Amino acid sequence: MSKLIEQPRFSCALAAQTTVLAIPRALPIVHAGPGCASKTFLTLSQCAGNQGEGFGGGGQISSTNTGTKEVVFGGENKLRTLTENAFKVLDADLFVLLSGCTSGIIGDDIVSIANEFREEGRPVVGAETSGFTGNNYQGHELVVNSIIEQFVGDVTPKVQKGLVNVFSVVPNQDPFWRGDLEEIKRILTSIGLKVNILFGYESAGVFEWQNIPNAEFNILLSPWIGLKTVELLKKKYGTPFFHFPYLPVGGKATSLFLKKLAAFANLDLEKVSAVIKREEEKFYSYIVGLADFMSDFRSNIPNDLYLVADSEYAIGVSDYLVNELGLQPKGIFITDVPPTDTIKEKILETIETLGKEIREVVYFESDGGKIQQKLFELIGSSKRAVIFGSTWEKIVAQKNNNMLIHLSMPIVDDVILNKTFTGYTGGLKLTEEIYSGIFKHGTIDKNVQVL
Amino acid sequence: MAYKIAIGTSDKKNVNLHFGEIESVSVYEVNESDGSYSFLEERKITRDPEKEECESGCSCGSNFAVKVGEVVSDCTYFLVAKIGPKPHRLLQENKVNCLEAPFEIEEAVSKLNDYYISHKKRESHIF
Numbered sequence: 001m002s003k004l005i006e007q008p009r010f011s012c013a014l015a016a017q018t019t020v021l022a023i024p025r026a027l028p029i030v031h032a033g034p035g036c037a038s039k040t041f042l043t044l045s046q047c048a049g050n051q052g053e054g055f056g057g058g059g060q061i062s063s064t065n066t067g068t069k070e071v072v073f074g075g076e077n078k079l080r081t082l083t084e085n086a087f088k089v090l091d092a093d094l095f096v097l098l099s100g101c102t103s104g105i106i107g108d109d110i111v112s113i114a115n116e117f118r119e120e121g122r123p124v125v126g127a128e129t130s131g132f133t134g135n136n137y138q139g140h141e142l143v144v145n146s147i148i149e150q151f152v153g154d155v156t157p158k159v160q161k162g163l164v165n166v167f168s169v170v171p172n173q174d175p176f177w178r179g180d181l182e183e184i185k186r187i188l189t190s191i192g193l194k195v196n197i198l199f200g201y202e203s204a205g206v207f208e209w210q211n212i213p214n215a216e217f218n219i220l221l222s223p224w225i226g227l228k229t230v231e232l233l234k235k236k237y238g239t240p241f242f243h244f245p246y247l248p249v250g251g252k253a254t255s256l257f258l259k260k261l262a263a264f265a266n267l268d269l270e271k272v273s274a275v276i277k278r279e280e281e282k283f284y285s286y287i288v289g290l291a292d293f294m295s296d297f298r299s300n301i302p303n304d305l306y307l308v309a310d311s312e313y314a315i316g317v318s319d320y321l322v323n324e325l326g327l328q329p330k331g332i333f334i335t336d337v338p339p340t341d342t343i344k345e346k347i348l349e350t351i352e353t354l355g356k357e358i359r360e361v362v363y364f365e366s367d368g369g370k371i372q373q374k375l376f377e378l379i380g381s382s383k384r385a386v387i388f389g390s391t392w393e394k395i396v397a398q399k400n401n402n403m404l405i406h407l408s409m410p411i412v413d414d415v416i417l418n419k420t421f422t423g424y425t426g427g428l429k430l431t432e433e434i435y436s437g438i439f440k441h442g443t444i445d446k447n448v449q450v451l
Numbered sequence: 452m453a454y455k456i457a458i459g460t461s462d463k464k465n466v467n468l469h470f471g472e473i474e475s476v477s478v479y480e481v482n483e484s485d486g487s488y489s490f491l492e493e494r495k496i497t498r499d500p501e502k503e504e505c506e507s508g509c510s511c512g513s514n515f516a517v518k519v520g521e522v523v524s525d526c527t528y529f530l531v532a533k534i535g536p537k538p539h540r541l542l543q544e545n546k547v548n549c550l551e552a553p554f555e556i557e558e559a560v561s562k563l564n565d566y567y568i569s570h571k572k573r574e575s576h577i578f
Binding site: 068069071072074 | 551552554559563566
C-alpha cells in the first residue's frame with residue numbers, strides 16, 4: 001500500500017513532460033485527464049524558481065483531456081487525432097506522447113500509436129509515464145530511454161573521438177539545471193571534449209540526440225538517476241560509461257572529477273592538469289580573498305549545517321560545505337527515494353568516502369512533515385544554523401531567525417535563471433550565498449559594526 | 452441481471468444522433484452476464500418550443516434536456532453521438548448518465564458492459 005506524504009518535493013512520472021520541454025524544439029503531447037499537464041507544470045516550473053513556460057510549455061501543452069467517454073470507450077482515437085492536429089499547428093522537431101494515470105489504467109497503447117506515426121516518417125515517441133509507475137525521477141529515465149529506443153533507434157555507431165554524452169540532473173526537479181548543465185559543459189569543453197549536453201539552451205536539440213550513439217563514452221553525474229540510460233546505451237551501442245556518483249561542487253570535488261575522468265578515458269594528462277591548475281588558482285584566489293571577511297565576522301558566520309535535497313545535490317553540496325568551508329554537518333536529509341536498497345547502500349558508501357561526520361547525520365526521508373519535525377528537534381534553540389532546502393523549510397528557519405538558502409524543490413519565492421551550485425563557478429556562488437546571507441537574513445549581531 | 456440503456460440512433464445500427472437532433476430514443480436491454488442486448492421500445496420526445504421555457508440556459512428555446520432526462524430516467528446509461536456541456540450537466544443533475552459514443556451500437560454496448568461490470572465491482576468493493 002502506498003503512503004501519504006506531507007510537503008512533497010517531487011511529482012509523478014507524468015511530470016517528465018519537463019524533460020521533453022528541456023530538449024530544444026521537442027514538445028510533449030499528454031494523454032491524461034484535464035489538469036494533469038497544468039498541475040505538473042505549476043509544480044515543476046513555478047515551484048522551481050519561477051522558470052516560466054519556455055518553448056511550448058505550460059498552457060501550450062497539448063492534452064487529450066480524457067474523461068468518462070475515453071475511460072469507457074478507449075481514448076486511442078482521440079490521441080491519434082490530437083497528434084495528427086498537433087503536426088498542423090505546432091512547430092517542433094520531436095513529439096513525445098506521455099500517458100497519464102487514466103490512460104494507463106484503461107490500457108491505451110500509446111507506444112504503438114507513436115509507432116504508427118513513425119512508420120509514416122514523423123518524429124513521434126511514446127512513453128508510458130502513468131503517475132502510478134513512479135515519481136518524476138523515474139519518469140525522466142523512462143522518457144530519455146524511450147527517446148533513445150524509439151527515436152535514435154538501432155543505428156551503427158560511428159564513434160567520434162572526444163565526443164561525450166552527459167547524463168546528470170533532472171530538468172526542473174533540479175531548479176538550477178540550466179546553470180548546472182552550462183557549467184558542466186564549460187568544464188568538459190575546457191579539457192578538450194566535445195559535449196552532447198542534451199538539455200537546456202546550450203544543447204543543439206534533436207540533432208544532439210541523434211548523435212548519442214556516436215559518442216566515445218558517456219558521463220553519468222548522478223548517484224542513480226540515469227544509470228538505466230547509460231546501461232541501455234552500453235547494451236545498445238557498446239558505449240562505455242564513466243560514473244561519478246554526485247554533482248561536484250567547489251575546487252576539490254571538481255578537480256577530483258576531472259582527474260578520475262582523465263584516468264578513465266586516457267585523456268591528455270598534461271592538458272587536464274593545466275586546466276585544473278588554472279581553474280583552482282582562480283577558485284582559491286577568491287576563497288583567499290574571503291579571509292578578511294571571515295575573520296571580521298567570525299562570530300556571526302553560521303556553523304551548523306542542515307540540508308534537505310535529493311541525493312544528486314545533497315552529497316556534492318555537503319561535501320563542499322563540510323570538507324572545504326568547514327561547516328559542521330548536523331542533519332542531511334535525502335528526499336528522493338532510491339528505488340532499491342542496493343542503490344541506497346551505494347549512496348551511503350559514497351557519503352562514507354566523503355567523511356564519517358556526514359555519514360552519521362544522513363537521513364533518507366521524503367515526507368516533508370517528518371523532515372520538519374526532525375529539523376525543529378535538531379536545531380532546538382540554536383541560532384547558528386544554516387539550512388539548505390526548499391521553501392518548505394522557511395518555517396523552520398524563521399523560528400530562530402536562522403538562515404535559509406534555496407537549494408531544492410519547491411522554490412516559490414525566488415527567481416532562478418542561470419545560477420548554479422555546480423563545479424568551480426557553483427562553489428563560489430554557494431560561498432557567496434552563505435556569507436551574503438548573514439547580512440540579508442538579519443542574522444548579523446547588532447553589536448557588530450558593519451560600516 | 453439486465454439493465455436498460457437509451458440510445459440516440461436513426462438506423463438502429465450506429466449511435467449517430469447528436470443530442471439536439473433527438474426526436475425519439477431507442478431503449479435496449481443489456482444482459483450483464485454475456486453482454487447481449489435486445490431492442491425494447493422507441494420512446495418519442497415531443498417538442499413544443501412555444502409553450503416551454505428554457506431552463507438549461509442553452510438558448511435552445513425549450514426545457515428539452517429536462518424532458519429527455521425524464522424519458523430516459525429508468526435507463527442506466529444514455530448514449531449519444533455528441534452532447535454539449537450545458538445539457539450534459541443538466542442531465543447529470545437529473546441523475547442521467549449520458550455518454551458520447553459515436554460508434555456502432557454493438558461495439559459501444561460491449562465496451563459499456565465491460566465498464567458497467569468493473570464499475571459495479573468497484574462500488575461493491577468500496578461500500
